[in-house]
Amino acid sequence: MAKAIGLLVALFALWLTLSGFFKPFLLMLGVLSCLLTLYLAYRMKLLDDEAVPIQLRPALLLYWGWLGGEIFKSAVAVSKVILMREMALHQQLIAVPAPQKTDMGHVIFANSITLTPGTVTVETRPGVFLVHALTESAADAEGFAEMGRRVAEIEAW
Amino acid sequence: MDITLDLIRDIASGISFAVGLAFLLIGALGMIRLPDVWARIHAAGVIDTIGAELIVFGMILQAGFTQASLKLLLIGLFLFVTSPTATHAVANAAFTAGLRPLNLRKNQSANVLGGETKP
Amino acid sequence: MTMLLATAAALFAAMMMVLIRLFAGPTVYDRVLAVNTFGTLTVLLLGLLGFITERPDFLDIAILYALINFVATIAILKFFRYRALGRRSPLAEE
Numbered sequence: 001m002a003k004a005i006g007l008l009v010a011l012f013a014l015w016l017t018l019s020g021f022f023k024p025f026l027l028m029l030g031v032l033s034c035l036l037t038l039y040l041a042y043r044m045k046l047l048d049d050e051a052v053p054i055q056l057r058p059a060l061l062l063y064w065g066w067l068g069g070e071i072f073k074s075a076v077a078v079s080k081v082i083l084m085r086e087m088a089l090h091q092q093l094i095a096v097p098a099p100q101k102t103d104m105g106h107v108i109f110a111n112s113i114t115l116t117p118g119t120v121t122v123e124t125r126p127g128v129f130l131v132h133a134l135t136e137s138a139a140d141a142e143g144f145a146e147m148g149r150r151v152a153e154i155e156a157w
Numbered sequence: 158m159d160i161t162l163d164l165i166r167d168i169a170s171g172i173s174f175a176v177g178l179a180f181l182l183i184g185a186l187g188m189i190r191l192p193d194v195w196a197r198i199h200a201a202g203v204i205d206t207i208g209a210e211l212i213v214f215g216m217i218l219q220a221g222f223t224q225a226s227l228k229l230l231l232i233g234l235f236l237f238v239t240s241p242t243a244t245h246a247v248a249n250a251a252f253t254a255g256l257r258p259l260n261l262r263k264n265q266s267a268n269v270l271g272g273e274t275k276p
Numbered sequence: 277m278t279m280l281l282a283t284a285a286a287l288f289a290a291m292m293m294v295l296i297r298l299f300a301g302p303t304v305y306d307r308v309l310a311v312n313t314f315g316t317l318t319v320l321l322l323g324l325l326g327f328i329t330e331r332p333d334f335l336d337i338a339i340l341y342a343l344i345n346f347v348a349t350i351a352i353l354k355f356f357r358y359r360a361l362g363r364r365s366p367l368a369e370e
Contacts, residue, residue, distance in 0.1 A: 017231060018336070020224045075180060075207040078199050082187035091195060092263035114241035117202040120195075120248045123269060130269040132248060132258065134199045139263075171279050178286045181317070185293035188313065194305045197297070201313045204290075212283070212320045219280075219327060228335040232319065232342055239346040243312050250353045251305040 003047040006054045008038050053104055057154045066150065071116055074138065078117040081135060090136045093122065096129045096144045105155035109148055170218035177211030184208055195258040198248055205240035209233075277328070284324045291317045308352055315345030 011034040019030065041047060049055055081087055096113070100106050110121040113131055118138035123130040133139035180203055187200030213233040220226035291314060298310035319342045326334025 014231075017224070017227045018339075071206050075203050078187070078203050079180065079183045082183055082190060082200060082203075087191070089192070089196060089260070090262045091258040092261060093258070093266050094263060095265040095268040110245065111238075111241040114202070114245050114248075115206050115237075117199050117206060120198050120202070121245050122248045122252045123266070125269050128269050130252075130266055132195055132198075134196060136262075167279070174279065174283045178283060178290075181290045182286065182293075184313075185290040188294055188297045188310065189300075194303055194309065197306060197309060201309050204294075204313050205316050209316050209320055212287075213323070215283075216323050216327060223332075225326075225332045225335055228332075228339060229323065232323065232335070232339055235339070235342050235346075236316065236319070239342070240316065243346055243349045244309075246350055246353050247305055247309050247312070250308075250357050251303070253357065254305070256303065256305065 002054065003052040004038060004042065007041060007047065007052045008034055010052075011037055049102070049104060055155075056104070059154045063150055063154050067112055067115065070147070074116045074118045077137060078134060089134060090139075092133050092136075092139055094131050094133060094139050094141075096131045096141075097148070098124075098127055098129050099148050100152050100155055102155050105151055108155070109151040112147055112151065113144070166218055166221070170215040173211050173215035173218060177208050177215060180204070180208035180211065193259045194251055194256060195248075198244060202240075202244060205236065205244065209236050209240070280324055280328050284321060284328065287317060287321050287324065291321070304356055308349060308356075311352075312345065312349045315341065315349075319345065 012030065015030045015034060019026070021027070021030075041051070081089070098106055098109055100109055106124065110124060110129060113119050113121045113129065116138075118134045120132045121129050122132050131139075131144070184200045184202075184204035187203065188197055191197045191200055210233055213229055213236070217226045217229045217233075220229060294310050294314050294317065298307055298314065301307055319338045322334050322338040322341060326332055326338070
């Protein structure tokens with residue numbers, strides 16, 4: 001039930017953002033189309049943790065802020081490597097343990113690793129990721145452990 | 158008062174544009190300079206994440222509190238969610254196809270994949 | 277306005293640089309990566325053009341382009357993966 005209401009609110013917010021209409025008749029049509037979409041999603045059994053991730057803690061927003069800072073730092077590091085006359089590449093494929101308990105947690109962690117320039121998740125197996133790192137400093141095990149701990153905090157389980 | 162607010166907004170969005178463009182151009186240079194697809198993925202990462210988001214942020218500052226800035230927020234959120242997925246898809250496809258990075262310093266892929274044979 | 281025009285011009289320069297990689301290759305993954313990045317830059321350029329011409333409708337086009345760009349990247353990769361079945365590309369020998 002909470003998932004259904006969450007999806008309805010999200011759909012209607014999206015409708016308002018994209019249309020920008022506030023006439024009663026058009027608003028009614030918007031609500032109707034959102035309800036129809038909700039019915040279809042219910043019939044397709046889409047109302048689960050994956051499609052409507054309201055089980056995540058609100059601290060997700062704080063995590064995004066922290067992630068933004070990390071992205072900036074590693075983007076500067078990668079930019080330095082690109083701009084050097086002799087590019088100091090130390091490419092490596094490393095195994096990174098993923099301590100999260102849910103699929104959603106794994107997805108957030110893998111996407112966070114990929115979002116940070118200098119590291120890309122290449123393969124995933126249960127509990128462990130294969131990560132490609134551009135430089136020695138990008139492949140810092142401490143940094144991955146820190147990020148994994150923060151992701152484990154925001155996933156509810 | 159409006160004039161100073163406008164000026165502050167223009168300066169803030171100008172800084173955002175300038176820093177974002179610096180990252181975009183460095184990333185584009187990296188796309189040309191770096192030696193193989195694995196290294197270029199990181200240059201594309203610089204463009205897709207920090208460069209794109211800073212340009213979108215600058216445009217949000219230009220738009221102010223309007224419907225346009227909400228749409229820009231939607232674009233920013235969408236890029237934030239999809240760009241790592243697309244990058245991972247490229248990396249994973251290259252790995253599955255048997256491409257390996259040049260001059261690998263360390264390779265722990267056996268630790269992750271174990272004795273699996275590739276499809 | 278000058279600022280927006282200058283930003284659009286620099287964005288265009290970055291797009292041309294990515295285009296070089298798109299044509300140079302050498303593997304299909306380089307090209308897919310370049311197409312994806314080019315699409316991201318196109319989305320940004322569309323947004324800026326909306327501001328320069330003062331037509332906010334361009335933002336809708338930009339949203340649509342971002343959606344199609346993502347789907348296209350995934351579709352191309354899936355096509356190459358299942359048609360080539362992980363065979364080594366002759367250009368990728370190292």
